[in-house]
Amino acid sequence: MTDLAADPREGVKTDEAGLVPMVAPSDATGLKAVLQRRYLLRLLVRREISARYQGSILGLMWSYINPLSQFCIYFFVMGVIFNLHASIPNFAIHIFSAIVIVHFFTETMGAGTRSIVRNRQIVQKMAMPREMFPVATMLTSLYHVGPQVIILVVASACYGWLPDAYGMAAMVIGIAIIMILGTGLALLFSAANVFFRDVGSAVNIISNLIRFGVPMIYSYEMVAQRFGSFERYYLWNPIADAVLLFQRAFWVGTVGADEKNQPVMPDHLLLYGVAMIGVSLVVLAIGQLVFSRLENKIPERL
């Protein structure tokens, strides 16, 4: 038997009488509370990493097989059959840099949407900030981005790519957009999914749309040429901007100056990126607001 009172807790605020103040026990919620409890967050992320592909033989490998299979399909269908190799230089890098971003986003949104329902055992019985689950999902997806970026760096280097400051800034902004936007949408959809499981199916459709709404299997040059004035609105899509930023970071640097087809990037791309971080923060705020509103009814509706 251990001594129950052996652990004087540190960091507990007390009032004049040496007492901790009375608080509403359900109040410790919100993204701020998530950041305060980093140890718990770390545990949840570690658990999610090991549990996402539980019961499968290949396990974590699936995180790479999925994007790889997409890559192969797009590469052959678009590159070979539609003959985009001819118009887009280093088409493989073009696709892969887009896939890293798109996969990060769809994983965050998809798994994030299911995160509350999937953890219902804990959500129903334990008091904790429930934002933990969508946030942990995003971080888990981010964890898988790491090796993909390494592959991308190695592949780009083979084409003669060298890192430049502008490109690295673009990469960081691109990742940041998806992290913030993905968390915001995961919050929004995870709470909504508790009430109507239809949300999960709707999110699949959105994921599909996103694959075609970003310059992955076509180049930005084509959008500029064929959409005319619509080109402006195309850049209002934060995910498209994140993809372009990532392509600016890797793909652009792989194309030699003597190539016939030079990569086309929108003007003021970095500025768009910063603006989209702002947009993503607004989405995150909305997500948090809706989540807090719906949260009260979550335990009973699970």
Next chain:
Amino acid sequence: MVDSIRVEHATKSFTRRYQRTLKQITVAKARGHKTIEEFNAVDDVSFTVEQGESIGLMGLNGSGKSTLLKMINGVMRPDSGSILTRGRIAGLIATGAGFHPQLSGRDNLILNAAILGMTEKETKRKFDAIVDFAGIEQQLDSQVGHYSSGQSARLGFAIAIHVDSDIFLADEVLAVGDKPFRAKCITRMEEIRDSGRTLFYVSHSAGSVKRMCTRVLVLRDGQLVFDGKPWKGIKFLGYDDDVENPMDREESEGEIGADI
């Protein structure tokens, strides 16, 4: 004395939904059936618990005990009124803690302890004591989904009881434990009670409430209908037969939780 739990006019209403799909709702609406119904699981409940008191919360099934406990624990928020608590809360809600069935006992233990607010250091220090208390050394690395209900409740109880809490909540968790474990638990809960912490105990067992608690609250249809001495509360509920009935001698000997 210092207030530990203050509940003021707490009300929690649930919505019963009879249909879920759009088609079902349309059909029910067309026939003039009710599609939703609101009811108060906890209805305008007010009471104050002082630090060091041990409260027995009693009432029939569906009277709102678990909902009230969930609100004190912070899993749910009252729709109106307020609930305030002082200090760290630990305990078990509705038989078996929130475990992830696919994770091993070890991982669940660490995760659960973290949710209850333990730090990494604290968990490391208490790990062996918790495993020892739960008596699950053999199954520690197998999935909690493969545990018996008794085993998972034991693990949950062992974790909760090792948290340095100011308020300890227990909800019929002991109902699924075997006799030696129940004896261990009651000893431990008496230790908690005697250490001056607040104990909030939900049970149907008149004997254990009598033994453990200094005050009894009785809920009926979500309303607080009794607040006072344990023996009076037990009488109020009509559970006093249990104690005197020779059939339940085990109960009167002070066994806890023989109340499924």
